Amino acid sequence: MRVSSRPETGATISNPVIPGFHPDPSICRAGEDYYLACSSFEYFPGIPVFHSRDLVHWTQIGNALDRPGQLRLPPETPSSGGLYAPTLRYHDGRFWLIVTNVSSDGNVLFTATDPAGPWSDPIRLPDVHGIDPDLAWDDDGNCWCTVAGVSQFRIDPHTGETFGEPTRLWSGAPGAKAPEAPHLYRIGDYWYLLIAEGGTERCHGVSIARGRTPNGPFEPCPANPILTHRGTDHPIQNTGHGDLVQGPDGSWWMVFLGVRPHGGTPGWHVLGRETFLAPVSWVDDWPVVGEVSPVMAAPPWPLQEPAVVPVRDDFDLSELAVGWISPRFRPARDCTTKERAGWLSLHARGESLDDPEVTFLGRRQQHPSCRTRALADPAEGRGGLAVRLDEQHHYEIEATPGHVRVLARVGPLHSVVATHPTTDGPVVLRIDMTATRQVSDARQGPDTVSLGVEDEDGTFVELAALDGRYLSTEVAGGFTGRVIGLYASAGTVHFDWFDYEALTD
Structure with a gap:
């Protein structure tokens, strides 16, 4: 059995850690720095990029797609069209961002040496079909792109070329709505496939499976969904679309989206889906998501001074x-x-x-x-x-x-x-x-x-x-x-x- 958890400090923080319309968070770490990207849909510039040293205080350092040549959103792009669900990764000394433009270019990939920009022109992936693309590399250097559904392609991330036919992977609970937001990780002895399911409304949740190879076969976690607030009166609802990151001290964390409804029945949220944070421990090689609340225990390291953002x-x-x-x-x-x-x-x-x-x-x-x-x-x-x-x-x-x-x-x-x-x-x-x-x-x-x-x-x-x-x-x-x-x-x-x-x- 492997069990890891974070020590308690007595300090508390406020959740969400990035309030307002910042959905579909994807996170990576480079050294002691964390970077996070979110969906931006029909808005230009696209894909806000944030930086933090403590997972709690985030500062927007740029927008990955800030040039017309990177982002085509024609006038007929509907509201809630455009850019869906980026994945942000740090690999081989570079930052990689892959995202779906549902209104024009499909799946496109960008790279940068500095996440604040500039980011490259788009590398198109015309043969990768599906939304919410993910990137993961195995020990042999193969790059795997996994999309909602859930299916997987081997790609050349430098050119956008695909190799072979897509492979169907584990798609969550039988009959569950909208398996999406896949993220693939190598952690310890297993490959883990994290997905969202249940739709991005009140039934939203996060589930996970594991296998010995990046292509599976995958066995589902017996405690799935590992995160959901469906059927509860919790003040944070629609929890899902998670991404995992490991801190420099070995602790694990999940960022995910949620909403804060107000008013009477059925409850209305007006700020959009926001970015929340939760601790993760490991029991029998399965992740266990800890407390999720508007006020929660702080990470076990000194918190940075929050940046002064001009209002x-x-x-x-x-x-x-x-x-x-x-x-x-x-x-x-x-x-x-x-x-x-x-x-x-x-x-x-x-x-x-x-x-x-x-x-x-x-x-x-x-x-x-x-x-x-x-x-x-x-x-x-x-x-x-x-x-x-x-x-x-x-x-x-x-x-x-x-x-x-x-x-x-x-x-x-x-x-x-x-x-x-x-x-x-x-x-x-x-x-x-x-x-x-x-x-x-x-x-x-x-x-x-x-x-x-x-x-x-x-x-x-x-x-x-x-x-x-x-x-x-x-x-x-x-x-x-x-x-x-x-x-x-x-x-x-x-x-x-x-x-x-x-x-x-």
Whole structure:
């Protein structure tokens, strides 16, 4: 029997370790450094990459796909299309990232010597069919690509060539829905095949099997699923899509996705699927996933000082910060800080947030309760501050000279909710998200979204308070979470600053 576990330190940490719309985490370690990548779907730039020294405090260091030549997301790319489920690995002195672009190029592979970038141009794998691709190397140097389903290809990762026919592998419990997110590891005497199953909703879970070769045959763990919260009232739900990593001290850990529902029945999550962390011990050569909770025991090593991530952007730099994202593409001519010094200038393409080609620059909402503010100058156009889930689900406070209005789009319904006169000059737009804490009605939504303006002395003039459930995954569907940002729907709109403030949950 082999048993390994981590010593207790008494310190605690907060879960999720990467909050907000950061699903499908994949992790690797190089020396004492950890790197993690997540799905980005229809947003550009694609695949955010994070760094940590302690598994707890993560800093985004870049986006792997930050050039149009790496990432094609045509205008017809639907929301929740685009990039699915990357795998990030460190092998032979290089970083390797493989991902599925379901909207254009299929499975593509990238490499880098520095995970902060630049990453290579895509290596296409036209004969590898299936989503959620994984990479693993055996002792003979063979590279194995395993995809959802679950099937496996031997490939040349330098060229994308495949060898032979795909092999079917263990696909989880008989009849289980959606075997996906495979990850293959050599640990000790066995090869382990980790998968997700049950779908990415409330029945999501993680299961594992082991074999003596990377091709199997695989025997399932008798304790499967080794991670799930299905059928429970746990505050973290939809747990699945895990990836394993070993710390320098020999301890093991799993990163995985989960959601934090709020409100009444059935519970709505608005931040998307987030990245969580759990300890892993080994019993009889099987992994056992430890405590998963919003507050959990810290790893048994000193925690680094968390990086100070600016919540305010004054747009004083020539390049945009790595956390800003836009639907499908972001031409520099339409989104620039070089046109008016110290301002962001947005030039309209689409006429509203309903348009897939709208000029929109946003950041992920990462806290159930938060406040966002922006100083907008609409003298040359029309635009404002918005909360976006997709083209059919968004709320916004929109400014034109001397006037603002609150707009809401919920499915087929469009509404001008409120209007308000302003001065002709720049105006401070504001949106507050307030999470539901006391449920008085089973139908009560997850939060309230308050939209309005600030007057000259900073007083908030609320123009509308809208139910947040209509900007949730349970209503809208799909795989993403809320993104809050700035947009232009006519002419040119300039923004002096944008501020995001987490409020006490």
